[in-house]
Amino acid sequence: MKGLGLAASALGVATAFAAPGAGAGFELTAADVAQAPVVARAEAVAGPAKIADYGVIGFTAKAAPKAKKATDAAASARSTTGISRNTSRSGLSNVGGMTPNAIAVINAVKAEFPGSGPFGGYRPGDPLDHGTGHAVDIMCGTTEGNEIAAFVQANAKTLNVKYVIWRQRIWYPNGGGWQAMEDRGSPTANHMDHVHVSVY
DSSP: OHHHHHHHHHHHHHHHHHSTTSSGGGOOOHHHHHSOOOOOOOOOOSSOOOOOEETTTTEEOOOOOOOOOHHHHHHHHSOSSSOOOOOOOTTOOSOTTOOHHHHHHHHHHHHHSTTOOOEEOOOTTOSSHHHHTOEEEEEOOHHHHHHHHHHHHHTTTTTTEEEEEOSSEEEOTTSOSOEEOOOOSSTTTTTSSEEEEEEO
């Protein structure tokens, strides 16, 4: 009803402006000006009334449930049981010098995300985990990387994960959430295009 009243009022105003003097009903007289204004009184309320049932229209309004973040949904959908400690090098290339734990990460990621990669790993002369065969780099886009990082986090114990680096953040299994890292100067150095997994 309120909507109809507003529409009628708008129509009346539009008509008054469109056709001034078109009829006596729209003319302001001296008697109209002399009348006291009409005052409408209403009790104060604490706030707007909550209306949940719109029976006239035929539906009930309910708050929509909050959607889970894609990474939360992906992590919870992935099982932490049944993850293989498959250390087979069969079908893998460029894995010379990598430890069994690093190979297990590659195999687990390949099993969960067919077509993922390419993978990087052992780099002779690297003073950190790549130099000892204890690190895996999984090249990926942002969406796939979010899912891979969540998968590795969910399976960190089984995969003997020391830490994960992804999108200029580092995560330790026993250290809480993601922590920001310093800018290393390039997208690859900042791990924007690959997930880094270091293992024991």
